[in-house]
Amino acid sequence: MGNIVALTHKELRSYFVSPIAYVLLLFFTLLFGWFYVASINLMVQLSTGQFGMGGPQVVNLNEFMIRPLFGNTAVILLFLLPMLTMRSYAEEKRSGTIELLLTSPLSDFQIIMGKFLGAMALYTLMLALTLVHIGILFWYSDPEWGPVLSGYLGLFLMGGAFISIGLAISSMTQNQIVAGVATFAVLLLLWIVNWIGDAAGGTTQAVLAYLSILEHFDDFSKGVIDTAHVTYYVSFIALGLFLTAKSMDTARWNG
C-alpha cells in the first residue's frame, strides 16, 4: 500500500512539474466555462421567450442546462484525457526509468495502480474545478442536487474508463504521440460505434449501443444511477488495467 502511495505521489508530481497538468486544467476549465456560458445564454433566451414559443416559460435548470453541460463535458474529456495518459508508460519506456520501477521490489499491480491513481487524482482535480461553476448556479438558483451528484459520478467513472484505456495503450509504445493519437482514436470509435448500429437494427444495434462509451453516461446526467451503467464503466476500467498488466508482461518477455 505504501508503495502505491509513493508511486501515485510520484505520478502526480510529474504531472505538475511538467506543463501537462496546467495545460490540461487551463483548457479544460476554459472549454467547460465556454459551454457553461453558452448554456446560460440558451437558458436566458428560453426563459425570456425569445424564441417566440408562447412567451416566457419556466424552464427546468437541470433538464435544460446541467444535463447538456455534462454531455458536452464528456466530449471535452474524450479529447483531453488521452493527453493526460499518453506519456505515463511511453515516456518511462523511452527514457529507461521503467527499468528502475521493474527492478525495484514492486509488483506490476502496484505500478499500474500507482499510475492509474495518479492520473485519476489529476482528473478529479479537473472535475473539482468545475464545482465553482456549478456552485454559482446553486448560489443564484435552485437546481436539484441529485442529478448533479449522479452526473459527477458518471463523469468520474467514464473518465476512469478513458484513463484505463489510455494507460493500456501507453504501455504498448515508447512514443507519447502514438499513444495519444491511438487512445483518442479508440475512444472516438467507442463513442461513435453505435452510429453504425442505428442502421443495422436488431441485435447488432443493441450490442453496438451497449458498447458505446458515451451512451451509458446519459442516465447519470439525468439523475439515474443504474447499476448496469456502473458495471459497464467499472468493467471497462478493469479491462483497461488488465490489458496494461498483460502488455507489461509481454514487454518483459520481448525485452
Place this chain on the structure above:
Amino acid sequence: MVEVQHVTKRYGSLTAVDDISFRVERGEILGFLGPNGAGKTTTMRILTGYQPATDGRATVAGFDVAEQPIEAKRRTGYLPETPPLYPEMTVIEYLRFVARINGVPSGERRSQVSAAMKRTSISDMADRYCGKLSKGYRQRVGLAQAILHNPDVLILDEPTAGLDPRQIIETRQLIAELAGNHTIILSTHILPEVSQTCQRVVIINRGKVVAVDTPDNLTARLQGSQTLYLQVDTEGADPVPAIEGVAGVVTVTRADHRDGITLLVDSGRGDDIRRELARTVVANGWGLLELRPQQMSLEEIFLQLTTEDAAEDDPTAEPGVDGADETAMEAPTDG
C-alpha cells in the same frame, strides 16, 4: 550470493544468452567482460528481474529471481547502462522516492539518502534537477540509487562508460570501497578495468561464457606472446637485423611512421625483452623514441581465448565466423 545456472535467453530465433553458468561469492567483485552485444546487459537484466530467462535458473541471495522476484529485488541494487533518472525530480527527491519504493523504513530514509549521497559525493547536488546534471553526476546519482537500500548484491552495467578519466578513477575507487559490504557484479568492455577492480572475471562473447578466471591468471594466459611497440630514430639505417638479433625476439614487423621507424616486436612466452631492446638501440647510437607493450584489443583477446579453448571443448565458439550475428545481437540487449 549469486548463482546463475544454465541460463538461456532467446528473442524469437535469436539467442542472446546461451546456457550461461557462474557463481559469485559473498563480498566478491566479479567482472563481466565482453564486447557490445555479447549478452552482458541481458544477463544482468535477468539477474535483476527486469526480464525473465527463457531457460535456466538464477538466484540472488538465495532467492530465485523468477519465483520470488520481490525478495530477490529487495536485495539487489542495479545501475542500468543509462541511469534511470526522472529529469523533473531533484536529486534528493529522486533518492527519497527510490528509498520509498525499495522499502526503506520512513525513519531511516533521511539518513540512508544522505549516506548514499555522501558516498557518491553528490551532496552538493541535492537540490539540482536530475535532468540538468552532467553525465558524470548522472552516473553517480545512478550509483547512489543502487546502493541506497544497502543491498546484498550490486549489479552495475558499465558503471564507467562515458565518464572522463578522473571520474573513472573515482568510480573505480568507490566500487572498491563498496566491495566489503556488497557482492558486486559489474560489466565492462574495457580489459584494464576488470584487472584493476575485479577479483574474478567472466568473459562472455556471443552469449557464451568464454572464460572464468582471476585477472592475473587471465593476463598470464594472454601473455602467450607479447608484442612490444618500438619507435626508433636510426637516421636512415635499417634497424631490423639488429633488433632480430636480440635474445628472445621471435618476429619483427616494420610499420613505418613519419616521425621515425616503428617496429612491432614479438617475443616468446614470458620473456621480458624490454631492457635488452633498449640496450641494443642505444648501443647502435640510435634515438629511442618510444617503447611500450602493445595493448591487446578485446577482439584479439577473444580470438586468443577462444582458439585456445576451441581445441579443448567447444569448436563452435570460434569467433569471427560471421560478423552479422554480432550486430544483430546488439539490438535486443541494448533496447
